[in-house]
Amino acid sequence: MKQKRFSIKTRVTTWYVFFLVLLVSMVFFSLLYMSNRLIQNNTKSDLVTVVKNSLRDVFIEGGKLEIDDDMVSYWDGIYVLIYQENNFIVTGELPEGITQEIPFVADQVRRIEDSKKTFYVYDHPISTADSDDVWIRGITRAGMAAADPGAAFMLKLFLICLPILILFAALGGYSITKRAFRPVSQITETARDIADRTDLSQRIGLDPKGYSKDEIYHLASIFDKMLNRLESSFEAEKQFSNDASHELRTPLSVIIAQCEYALKKADTLEEAQAALEVILGQSKKMSALISQLLTLARADQGAIKLQLEELCVSDLTCMAALEQENVAAHRGIEIQQEIDPDIMWQVDETMFLRLWMNLISNSIKYGKDGGFVRIVLRQENGQLLGKVVDDGIGISPEDLPKIWDRFYQANPSRNDENSAGLGLSMVKWIISAHGGRISVKSVLNEGSEFTFLLPSDSDL
Template sequence: MKKLSVKLGILFFVIIFGLMTFVFFFLHEGIAESRVDEELSALQARGNSHRAILEKQFDDETIDHVVLMESESTTDVVVTNKNGAVLDSSTQATPFMKYLQVPSSPIPKEGKILEGNWAEEPFIATISPIHIDGEVTGFVYMFQNTSSVHSLIEGLNQHFILAGWLSVFLTIIIIFFVSKGITKPLIKMKEATSQISKGNFSVSLPKTSKDELGDLAKSIELLANDLNYLKHERSEFLSSISHELRTPLTYIKGYADIVYKRNLAHEEKEKYLKIIVEETNRLSELIKDLFELAKIDQNTFVIHKELIDLSNFFTNIEQKLSPAFQEKKMNFEQQSSPSICLNADPWRLEQIILNLLDNSMKYSQEGANIKLRAYKVKNSIHIKVQDNGKGIPEKDIPFIFNRFYRVDKSRTRSLGGTGLGLAIVQELVHAHGAEISVKSRENIGTEFELIFRG
């Protein structure tokens, strides 16, 4: 009972069998009643036929002729006068005596059924009045043994039982194939998820129809691809972290040993200590980024929004970065209308913009132009960071906000970076309820756009 195909099969069978039983019952009742009505109508018609003959000539010879006609039939006839006295019958009239009473009410010309209870009585019976010169002269009683009706019903029952068993058999076969057809893709999906749980993410499922099962199959394949990507990214992360941690630690340990063990000149000692400080700062930056992402993942950081005048805000950023731009011989331009105010966390917004500007400086050459500007479109405030640096390859653009993703896989120390900066930027932008997008072309430049909707 644990298999879905068995459960579906039983459910379908119970529903279909219930419907079939319901339909068969009413169909059987309808056909049985119809056949009994036909028998009664035929018996009434036979009595009316005899009545018509007797109305033309109501004498002993004609009565004998009518009785003779029924003597070899499965039906019986009794002819009486108007007072109920038996004139003649096709068989002994004794069994019919309870029906051979003078009717207490007038009988219609077309006659009527005296006994129609075929299930409990031994006979079904009809009566037809004989009218001569407008007056009732006698009656024609027709009788038929109900054994023939029972035989007819039994035959009908046998046909229904046979049809019922055939229907059940065919239903079971149909349900078997239907339930298998439904559960087969589910079984394949179960096998696929089992493979995924074992770490095999290269699963593929057959193309199914465009329904819920098809959507589920696509979702499982998408999940497998995402997990495969995450597995790859985890490997990349471990490799990146081990590299990023090992390199500064190696420098720090190596130069610290040199300073500690050797008697160095003051200038040389200063040189080595400077390298140690730089590598310590690099290590500290990496750890800070990791802690920042950890806080974001655990939702332990809070956005404290306040109204920010972007014109003054950009001016402060320009003052902070001016020495860096001058050192790298790059041109920086910021522009914002004095009337633009943004409701945001100033420290987090500064972190976002500084990170984007740092990327622009890192991937641009001497003489590059880097722009920071803000403008308003209806109820939205747009902030753009543009540069004319080396740009991002088109194939890398969809992944640049992924954690630990590097466009430059060489991890050159001149470019640095941990692959965490843009991931942090995206999380902080989303924490503000804003959006971030990027446009870039190789050797032409890159543009990041932040959209804060009112």
């Protein structure tokens, strides 16, 4: 048989009501106990005081017992009686409920139970010339109900109000708990919809006006942020797969076409050799693309560890600029160098060279024929500052945030067939892996400026 599980709201409400009732009961009964002790002590004290005050109305005259006519036999719940020998009552009367003879004990307040009622009894002996068996006795009811009817009323009132208190506490606690956990139901429904429909565009979207900004509200907000990242990652992964498939399909199609041509239509060695050269070129392009993809994949997984060394980054930057001079000269682009000499910095040599090669080649590719590419390297405020500035076609404002995405190419008309749009993605990862940051400023048809900052080794 499946065990029934109560909801969190029910359990929280139950514990809340239980401890509330327990606390109220403990406080009430503690006060009741202390009040009862105080009342009983006062009752005993009043009993003794009334008996002793009554002694003023009892006196011995001529060896005989005389009782003043003004003697009060009943005062505020206390019965005063005068006994002679053989328990003969001279004056006063017994309270209702006492049916037995009570022996005399001098000057002690005793608790006597008779006929299911409880009494306090106090005896004081009165000596005469004729006999020692004359006593003055005080009797009063024991217990709170008799001593203080108001306290007894409060006890009854509490016992009547306690169920009402429990009911209101349960309803109030459940209402508060239900309201507090209402976002949880919304979170559950949203998660179930996402799981059933695989629709990552849904959000919990709690209205800040309809909910208090408590821990659950902030939890829902964190879930929404997480869903934003998951959706972005999922879309990026899907776009990445589509772009990778597209980029690999083109060289594969060329390779297949050239192979078919070489097998069926190449009549001379020269034609076959030309086809093989095309195949070789496309194979190298595929190899380079796959290599870059593997590098980025390993970078995403944290599998690439930088080999940091204290190197002369000035020389490495000059080396990267020199490598690109022939490509730049082919288009009449001047490479300008503003490189401070002998700058030593903690970098990974291979990655630092790739950083510069990607930035410089990108500026040349999108540069203006007969224009310039300026390379800047210097130390600034304890950081290594690098810049690549060109006067090329620039980037539109709507394209600027996307240039770091893989396979993204802002100007298809200027795309190099050997470029897959992975260079700037690699640049951003290299900068990030060195603990730095990179930014870009660009004006369409006027040029672009890429700036990166690397922290010193003490800040890594």
